[in-house]
Amino acid sequence: MPSGAVILIALFALAAAAWFLREEMKRRTRARLRAMRLSPEDRAALSRAMPVYARLPEDMRDRLDGLIHQFLAEIKIYGAGGLVVTDAMKRLVAAEASLLLLGRPERWYHSLKTVHLYPEGYESRIAEREGYVVTERNQGRLGESWRYGPVILSWRDAAAGAADPNDGRNVVYHEFAHQLDHETGVADGAPLLPRAQSAVKWAHVMRAAYDHLRADLAAGRGTVLNPYGATSPAEFFAVATEHFFEQPERMRAALPALFEELRAYFNLDPSGWR
Numbered sequence: 001m002p003s004g005a006v007i008l009i010a011l012f013a014l015a016a017a018a019w020f021l022r023e024e025m026k027r028r029t030r031a032r033l034r035a036m037r038l039s040p041e042d043r044a045a046l047s048r049a050m051p052v053y054a055r056l057p058e059d060m061r062d063r064l065d066g067l068i069h070q071f072l073a074e075i076k077i078y079g080a081g082g083l084v085v086t087d088a089m090k091r092l093v094a095a096e097a098s099l100l101l102l103g104r105p106e107r108w109y110h111s112l113k114t115v116h117l118y119p120e121g122y123e124s125r126i127a128e129r130e131g132y133v134v135t136e137r138n139q140g141r142l143g144e145s146w147r148y149g150p151v152i153l154s155w156r157d158a159a160a161g162a163a164d165p166n167d168g169r170n171v172v173y174h175e176f177a178h179q180l181d182h183e184t185g186v187a188d189g190a191p192l193l194p195r196a197q198s199a200v201k202w203a204h205v206m207r208a209a210y211d212h213l214r215a216d217l218a219a220g221r222g223t224v225l226n227p228y229g230a231t232s233p234a235e236f237f238a239v240a241t242e243h244f245f246e247q248p249e250r251m252r253a254a255l256p257a258l259f260e261e262l263r264a265y266f267n268l269d270p271s272g273w274r
């Protein structure tokens with residue numbers, strides 16, 4: 001064999017070995033983080049800030065602790081707009097975000113590296129295109145989720161969302177639902193489904209519930225879901241996620257097919273956490 005080919009094969013084998021080693025190290029580090037628990041003091045503080053944490057079954061609370069540790073190790077949370085971020089604030093945001101992964105621990109926010117916390121609602125510049133003209137304006141926001149980039153949150157609203165677990169509003173659940181939706185490359189209300197879940201049925205149920213919400217709003221009828229969900233299929237999924245975790249009984253009674261799709265997707269039923 002020519003020596004050039006031998007060197008090439010050796011280099012390839014070395015690169016493959018390095019890759020396997022790195023993956024194995026990552027797997028071990030994650031397993032170690034997932035096995036970690038919060039201290040009794042941190043658990044007490046988190047229970048006060050996020051009552052639903054205290055109501056989780058013991059095994060789920062343990063699992064959430066592990067996810068919080070992994071979140072804080074892999075995703076950096078920064079203060080913005082002058083906000084000084086404490087460890088307790090980071091734990092709360094990590095706990096809210098990780099709750100969405102609780103039923104499917106193999107799922108992760110793979111493309112997310114940073115979260116930015118503003119003290120409260122903030123102004124964001126948005127561009128609107130009409131023909132050849134692009135107009136930019138400032139828009140007041142509570143949160144944003146970028147496909148390959150950060151999640152941006154109003155701390156005041158993230159904390160308020162955790163403090164009231166029953167009002168159907170939680171900006172952290174909302175923005176992190178967008179992160180899950182982005183996993184497919186497009187935010188269209190169709191996240192990567194578990195193998196056993198039918199994408200055709202998901203699309204059918206989501207579409208029907210979305211159309212129903214829009215029709216109710218057009219007719220001036222009251223709605224179970226926040227009207228903001230009628231903005232687009234992506235917003236519908238994010239809004240439905242907020243209601244699923246905060247008002248599961250109400251959703252199950254009023255929108256049973258939607259509830260069932262979300263129950264299968266998240267692989268849990270928050271009804272027991274009341």
Ligand SMILES: [Zn+2]
Nearest residue numbers: 174178235238
């Ligand atoms: Zn949204």
